[in-house]
Amino acid sequence: MASAPAILTSGLGRDYGRMTAVDAIDLEVRSGEFFGFLGPNGAGKTTTIRMLTTLLHPSRGSAFVAGKDVVDDALSVRKEIGVVFQETTLDGDLTAEENLRFCTRLYGLSRKESKLRIDEALALFGLTDRRDNRVRTFSGGMRRALDLARGVLHRPSVLFLDEPTLGLDPGQRRRIWEFLKRLPAERGTTLFLTTHYLEEADPCDRVAIVDAGAIVASGEPAALKRELGRESIELRTERPEEFAGRVVELTGLEPHRAPHGLSVFVEDAEDVLPLVLPLTKDGVEVRISRPTLEDVFVELTSRDRKGLE
């Protein structure tokens, strides 16, 4: 039998007064998995993370993290988890090193072990020469890196990240992602992250898309894209009507008019591409358009919003 899932919830929900923030969430995240929890702002992502990290009692349903009940066995859950909050938890009046030491003290690490890990963490994020500077003087990216360093300092088996790259520039984002992507393989850490930067969720093993407090889709990013988005072949030309007939001839598929010329929706672009290649001789530019997670996301979450407007 496989080891216990890192996260297991059923019917997990939370109300704030009469407002339902999270309706009923069923999740199963395997140990060592990189799991993305996507959704628009206000979808209930942060509330879910707060329930899973024992900060908030669920109103209904159950949740187990590392096999432990988040309500009845909160202390055991907290032993297993690391959390990187959306807002920084660093103290601006303390130095980078002092902030990390605060954390190692909470986890009862020995002085020696603590120094070792702090040195390692600072080096890993390129902050060694800033160790004695107050965090107040750090840029947003450096703070985020330090937050992350702190979140993994005690080697949690499940790491929760709430919008870990919010407000970072692309270079900083890439560095943080490179670190995160290595964690499951190197330390066997399970990663559970929320984001609304959808392109970032591509490296996830699986994602769940949440909207209005409920999961609307889940699966591997590639499978979700295949399932919910549609691949198409774009034919760029100035004279679409001239080629429409030939496309039907070649592929048996009806093309659609598009701003750039013609588009053909297909099941699998690789199968159809060779068929339309002869058109390139006549000056038609051919390219494959693949759906992004963003397309899937907008497709899934836009319906309700339209109703609201």
Place this chain on the structure above:
Amino acid sequence: MTRIFGAIVAVTVREFKRFLRQHGRLISTFARPLLWLAVVGAGFQRIVPTAGTVSYLQFLLPGIFGMVILFSTMLSALATVHDREFGPIRMLLVAPLDRWVTVVAKTISSTLIGVFQCLVLLPLIWILGLRPSATDLVKLVGAIILLSLALSALGMLIASRLRSVENFAGVMNFLLFPMFFLSSALYPAEMLPGYLQPFVRADPLTYGIDLMRYALLSGLYVGNFGSNYKAPFDIAVLVVVTVVLFSLAALLFGEEDHLGRILLTDSPRKAKRSATSWRKPAPAGANGAGPQPDKVAADDAAVGVEAASLSGQRR
């Protein structure tokens, strides 16, 4: 155990570093009592009638110590609210520590900072012409520690109920200032009218300041500036206040429901009810690797079936 001790050390070290590094706070901490002594003391000196050899400023000094402790501990409480929302307290809340450890750590650090400030101001005793014996000084420091503890516990209780830093202005107006003016810090308590006397007696600061006066002014002819109560009574009140308020704070801090970003007003009572109506259905999913609940009541089972079917839908 190491973790509990570690948490107390971590929080205390941090609070002291912060305190010493925030220069504005540091300056105002020490400037405020001096300003009160110099300006308010000089004015009241002419109003408050004295009948004894103790001067008004000598009478006022324990009140100033009380004020320093009151402001310091309330500021610590405010910092706790802020920290829980934005700062390192959240690290404590997700660390493998019971909630009461957080309350202990914050109470101790708040107490020590209050005591530290008073110790720095101790030379005022001699500047104002008092010559206490070593025993009296020990008694005074004991009183300072006791009062700091009681007010730190009060601060933690307030912090456990406050949702945001903004609410703190209300605490300032409706608690901090009345507590100070009713405490007999500025004038003998009997000068206040009878209908205020119950409030004077309900104010923990009264007993702390009374105890400090007992230590500092003993053996002098104090006239109407004397202590109102016997020292053991003061001590007993402060100890009881500390224990009761601390227990309440530890209990309420554990109720995390108000920690969520509350979008709509969510009455604590309602939140508590929803927390207790929380049930533990059988873990869903066919692999059955999750821990099994020992007891599943009939209605729980229903919830479990519902959850399992929901989960089945997804698979």
